[in-house]
Amino acid sequence: VKTITFDQLKTAVENAYAACKDLQGGQNAHYIPYLANVDSGLFGISVCLPDGRVISVGDTDYRLGIESVSKVHTAILALRQQGAQSLLEKIGADATGLPFNSIFAILLENDHPSTPLVNAGAIAACSLVEPVGNAEAKWKAIVDNMTDLLGGAPQLIDELYQSESATNFQNRSIAWLLRDYDRLYDDPAMALNLYTRQCSLGVTAEQLAISAAAIAADGRNPVTGKQVFDAALAPKIVSLMATAGFYQHSGDWLYTAGLPAKTGVGGAIIGVVPGLCGLCAFAPPLDNAGNSVKAQAALKHLMNSLSLNVFSNT
Ligand code: GLN
Numbered sequence: 001v002k003t004i005t006f007d008q009l010k011t012a013v014e015n016a017y018a019a020c021k022d023l024q025g026g027q028n029a030h031y032i033p034y035l036a037n038v039d040s041g042l043f044g045i046s047v048c049l050p051d052g053r054v055i056s057v058g059d060t061d062y063r064l065g066i067e068s069v070s071k072v073h074t075a076i077l078a079l080r081q082q083g084a085q086s087l088l089e090k091i092g093a094d095a096t097g098l099p100f101n102s103i104f105a106i107l108l109e110n111d112h113p114s115t116p117l118v119n120a121g122a123i124a125a126c127s128l129v130e131p132v133g134n135a136e137a138k139w140k141a142i143v144d145n146m147t148d149l150l151g152g153a154p155q156l157i158d159e160l161y162q163s164e165s166a167t168n169f170q171n172r173s174i175a176w177l178l179r180d181y182d183r184l185y186d187d188p189a190m191a192l193n194l195y196t197r198q199c200s201l202g203v204t205a206e207q208l209a210i211s212a213a214a215i216a217a218d219g220r221n222p223v224t225g226k227q228v229f230d231a232a233l234a235p236k237i238v239s240l241m242a243t244a245g246f247y248q249h250s251g252d253w254l255y256t257a258g259l260p261a262k263t264g265v266g267g268a269i270i271g272v273v274p275g276l277c278g279l280c281a282f283a284p285p286l287d288n289a290g291n292s293v294k295a296q297a298a299l300k301h302l303m304n305s306l307s308l309n310v311f312s313n314t
Contacts, residue, residue, distance in 0.1 A: 004276065004306055010055050013045050016281075016301035017057040026285030026293035029265040034163035035065060035284070042267070043283040045298050046206040048213035050275070052222040056206050063202035064282055065160050067264030068100060068117070068290075070146070070198045071125070073211065075116035075240060077145040078125045079233045090128060090185065091121045093240055100247045100265075100290060101170045106177055113183055117244040117262060119195075120174050126198070127184040127191035135190050142198055149211035151223040154201035161200035168196055205268060205282040212270040212278025238272050242310075249289045257300045258309030269295040273308055 021043060029035040044058035079087055087093075092114045096105045105120045106113055113121035129138045147153045175192040178184045184191055214221040215238060218231035242260035246253040253261065259279075261271035267284035269292055279302065283294035303309060 002276065002308065004308075006049065006053060006055075008306065009047055009049070009277065012302050012305045013047055013055050013057055015305060016298045017043070017045050019301050020294050020298045023294050023297055026287050028267075028284045029286055029290065032160070032164050032167060032265065034157070034160040035266060038065075038267075038284050040284045043294055044205045045281045045302070046209035046279070047302075048209040048222060048278045050213060050217040050222050050277070054206060054209065054223070059282065060205040062282070063155060063157065063204060064268055065157060065199070065264070065266035066154065066201045066203045066208070066268065067199045067266040068122070069208060069262050069264040069266075069268050069270055070201060071117045071122040072237065072241065072262050072270065073146045073149050074122065074125050074129070074142055074198060076149065076229055076233065076237055077142060078116060078128050079236060080145070080229050081130050082128060084233060084236045087116070087236075091116050091124050093243065095243045095250060097248050101174070103170070103174055103177060106174065106181065106183070113178060115240060115244040117240055118247065119171055120178060123171065123175050123191050123195045124178055124183055124185070126194040127186040127188075129194070132186045135194065138186075138190075138194055139197065142194065143201075145228070146198075146201065146211075148221060148224075148226055148228040149214050150203060150207035151210045151221050152207055154203045154207070156197065157200050157202040160202075161197055164196050164200055165193075168192070171195070205280045208268055208270050208280035208282075209278050212272050212280060214278065215272045216274050216276060216278045234274070238274060241272065246291055247289055249291060253291075253296070257296070257303055258311050259299060259303050260310060261299065263291040263295075265290045267292040267295060269299060271299055273310060276308070
């Protein structure tokens, strides 16, 4: 295992920020009205170490829409409640090679949503959350789990929730198709609503980096000291991130960045270097797969400048 000092990391974060700050390209998520109107100049990077120290540069206190990054947190909850084997059987752990909201993710593998990190599997994960049948208690479990991982509470951005609920036609069809294939484990409308609500939570880049560090530190939140999930689940969640974190670009991303990571259309990306650190970069403009242009560049810059790569031993 590689070691890096706090100062090396701090310099690398500052350099990555400076190198990517003026990068152009991409556009805000246009299909969710609230996100389309977020300031596209926002940019921040946070890194959290397993000893709880956090390095932050830029807009890391801004409450961004967590969107698909929340799929990681709720997959952890489902893993905690169901165990690794049951999650594999009920949802799956495969790549889809498809856009995040693809309905084909379900059709691809014999009625199997494939992974909790695309919309179909994430809606299925919300249906799995216990206690089944009780929307409010399920919501509390989702928020409590996320709070433990972030080291602080997320806050619902109501305008984002309304904006998304009014326009999520594709997700509605995914929920009902899952229901038809017996791949939902609770009421479809409820599961969809929980998914939409969790995507609308406002969190800071700094909180997201802390949650990534909790994964890097085998389930222990390094800031609060709380053991949030069993250490044996950490490699499971990292493998899911590596396989599907960037949807149809997951392979390209791993090949170029060497970092298991997960993106969201709010512009955040979290990354995990097991044992070393949790990272988050955030900037709203996205590429055509829905992945933040600047955040990708910043994380690659950081990994390269520190010669970090989870597939390399040097
Ligand atoms: N809530 C968004 C959706 O379901 C999340 C997508 C994303 O961040 N990739 O469309």
